[in-house]
Amino acid sequence: MSLVWSREPYSPKRHAMSVERVAGAAVAIADAEGLDALSMRRVAAELGSGTTSLYRYVRNRDELLDLMVDAVRGEEAPLRLSGDWRSDLAAVAHGQRALMLRHPWLGSLLGTRPALGPNSLRRMDDALAAAAELTSDATRAANVIGLIRDYVLGAVSRELAELEAQRRTGLSMEEWRAGVAPYIREIVAGGAYPHLAKRIVEARDLSFAEQFAYGLDRVLDGISGE
Amino acid sequence: MSLVWSREPYSPKRHAMSVERVAGAAVAIADAEGLDALSMRRVAAELGSGTTSLYRYVRNRDELLDLMVDAVRGEEAPLRLSGDWRSDLAAVAHGQRALMLRHPWLGSLLGTRPALGPNSLRRMDDALAAAAELTSDATRAANVIGLIRDYVLGAVSRELAELEAQRRTGLSMEEWRAGVAPYIREIVAGGAYPHLAKRIVEARDLSFAEQFAYGLDRVLDGISGE
C-alpha cells in the first residue's frame, strides 16, 4: 500500500529542500489564501523551485495534503494532565478547535481523509491519556474521545463554513448576514416555517465560542452520566 | 448579493431542461462517481446538452453544489412527531445520518458551505419542532438542534472519510485496514504511544452505527440533564 508515513522521506543531504519545507510552504499558502489557491505550481513558486521537482518529495497532491495535516497537528502543545478528567478532556477539545480556527482549511481535510501521521497519533495518545483518568475501560475511553472528536469536527466545520463563505465573497460577517437577511425574512414571512420564524424572532444568537462551550458541556455531561 | 434562492429559476417553458434536471444529473454523477468526477462537462454530457448551456441555469459550479445539497435534503421524509422529544430528536439525527450515507459527498459540502435552500430550512423547521417538545425556550431549542447537527456532521464525516479513502484507492474495508495495519503496528511497537497501544490491543472495535448510537445517546443524555 505504501503510505506516506511508512516510506522514509526523500531528503537529499546536500540541498535545502525537504518534505518539511514543501509541507510548510503549502501550509503557509493555504493559511493565507485558502485551499483553492493551493496548487503544485504555486507551492513550487513559493519555494523558488521547479514544479515537477516537488514530485521527488511527494507522490501526488493528496499526499501533500496528508503531510500538511500532520504538520500543523505538530503545533499543538503537548497536553499536561491536571488529574481532573473533565477539564482535561475540555482542554483537548478546545485545543482542537483552536487549531482548526488557526488553519481554516484543516477542518475540511480532517473530514475527508483519515489522519494517520505521527503527530496525529501523538494527539490521539494524549486524548486517550486524558480519557484514562475517567475510565480504565479501553473501549469506553475510545468511544469517549471519538465522540469528542466528532463533536469538535462538526461544530468547527459549521463555524468555518460561514467564515469561508464570507472569505470567498469577500464580505464581512455583518455584510454577509445583511445580504442573506432579506431572503430569510421573505421565507419566514411566508408562514411555512413557523418554528424557524419563532427561532429567528425569539432566540438569542450566541457567539460561536459560546455555542461551542454549550455543546461541549452537554457532551461532557452525557459522558459523566454514563 | 443575489443568492441562488432569491432569483427566480431560469426555466424556459418550451424545453425539457430545468435547474431541477441539472441538479438531478449532478447528484446522480456525484452519487455514482464522487465529487471529483463532477465537472460541468460531465453534467452536460449526462444531459446531452452543450457544456455552456448549463450556465443559463446556474451562475457557476458553486451554485450547482448548493442546489445539489438542497435537492437531496428534499428527499428526507417529513418528520412525524411522536410526542417524546428524545425519540423525535434521535429520529432527526438518524435521518440526517442516513441521508449523508446515501449521498457520500453531502458531508463534505455541508461542512464547507451554509445550507440555506428551502428544503434545508424545512428540515431545520422540523428539527425545531422536535426540540419544541423539550423546551419552549427558543434559545435553548436552537442550541439543542445545533449541537445535534454538529455531532451528526462530525460523526458521519469521519465515517465517510474512511469510506471515501477506500473508494479512492479501490480497496475494500478489510484490504484497506490490512494495508494500514503494518504501519500502525510498527508505530505502536515503538512504545511512544502507550495509551494508543492499549487501545488497539484491548478495545473492542464498534461498528460505525454502534459508535454513532453511543455518541448520540451521550448527547441526548447531556441535553436532558441540563
Added chain:
DNA sequence: CCGAATATGGGAACACTGTACCCAGAATCG
C-alpha cells in the same frame, strides 16, 4: 584522479478543469 553510476532538478506536453465571450437560430411580440 578519472570514468561510471546514480541522485536530483526541472522542462515539455497531455488531458483535464471552470467559465467569459460571442454568435446562430428559434420563439415571441408588436
Added chain:
DNA sequence: CGATTCTGGGTACAGTGTTCCCATATTCGG
C-alpha cells in the same frame, strides 16, 4: 411580417495535476 428577445452552445483562455524524459551535479569504484 419584421423586430426583438430568448435559448443553446462553440471557441478560447488561463489554469490544474501529473507523466515522461533529459541535463546536470554529485558520489562512488577502481
